[in-house]
Amino acid sequence: GAVVSQHPSWVICKSGTSVKIECRSLDFQATTMFWYRQFPKQSLMLMATSNEGSKATYEQGVEKDKFLINHASLTLSTLTVTSAHPEDSSFYICSARSLSTDTQYFGPGTRLTVL
Amino acid sequence: KQEVTQIPAALSVPEGENLVLNCSFTDSAIYNLQWFRQDPGKGLTSLLLIQSSQREQTSGRLNASLDKSSGRSTLYIAASQPGDSATYLCAASFSGGYNKLIFGAGTRLAVHP
Numbered sequence: 001g002a003v004v005s006q007h008p009s010w011v012i013c014k015s016g017t018s019v020k021i022e023c024r025s026l027d028f029q030a031t032t033m034f035w036y037r038q039f040p041k042q043s044l045m046l047m048a049t050s051n052e053g054s055k056a057t058y059e060q061g062v063e064k065d066k067f068l069i070n071h072a073s074l075t076l077s078t079l080t081v082t083s084a085h086p087e088d089s090s091f092y093i094c095s096a097r098s099l100s101t102d103t104q105y106f107g108p109g110t111r112l113t114v115l
Numbered sequence: 116k117q118e119v120t121q122i123p124a125a126l127s128v129p130e131g132e133n134l135v136l137n138c139s140f141t142d143s144a145i146y147n148l149q150w151f152r153q154d155p156g157k158g159l160t161s162l163l164l165i166q167s168s169q170r171e172q173t174s175g176r177l178n179a180s181l182d183k184s185s186g187r188s189t190l191y192i193a194a195s196q197p198g199d200s201a202t203y204l205c206a207a208s209f210s211g212g213y214n215k216l217i218f219g220a221g222t223r224l225a226v227h228p
Contacts, residue, residue: 042220043204043220043221044159049214049215104216105161106151106161108158111156
């Protein structure tokens with residue numbers, strides 16, 4: 001089956017530093033990847049849609065200069081949280097849409113804790 | 116505004132019970148609807164995907180239905196087991212934005228022995 005990986009699975013950083021999270025589709029190509037954020041005991045909220053070779057589309061209220069998204073290949077998208085603050089602490093989940101099945105497959109998530 | 120709502124927010128049942136989780140959505144122009152399972156601190160496991168042209172899907176003890184006219188979907192779990200304890204999320208995508216999944220807040224299910 002289609003597998004999506006995320007790295008790292010968890011990260012702890014100091015306030016003011018930047019953190020990069022990778023999302024990879026391991027056995028399929030994905031022109032579109034999605035980044036979600038999930039706060040404790042809440043549901044997933046779409047942050048942005050990442051399209052290979054073009055700029056990401058951000059949802060209302062998501063700062064594009066704070067959450068930098070790069071989708072340089074058909075199997076890799078990265079999310080960089082710049083100048084992270086404690087309120088950015090959350091569970092970040094990516095998904096990738098398979099070209100062949102038109103289905104989104106989800107990664108295992110990355111737990112970000114900003115001290 | 117397209118919204119997805121799930122009730123109840125939490126459910127606790129004894130092992131062996133059949134149960135129903137509810138999901139409602141505000142836009143009848145639905146493209147598809149998915150049910151996911153999420154264990155604490157983990158990612159999502161896709162359970163069932165129902166296309167707009169379908170009325171239900173079944174996988175093992177799980178059955179999901181879709182009623183576009185009423186804007187509702189239900190997830191039926193037969194003969195519940197403690198291993199079914201998790202949060203169940205429904206997510207819908209709508210025509211015109213079919214890539215975008217809108218999630219409900221989830222139902223936290225606890226099945227006790």
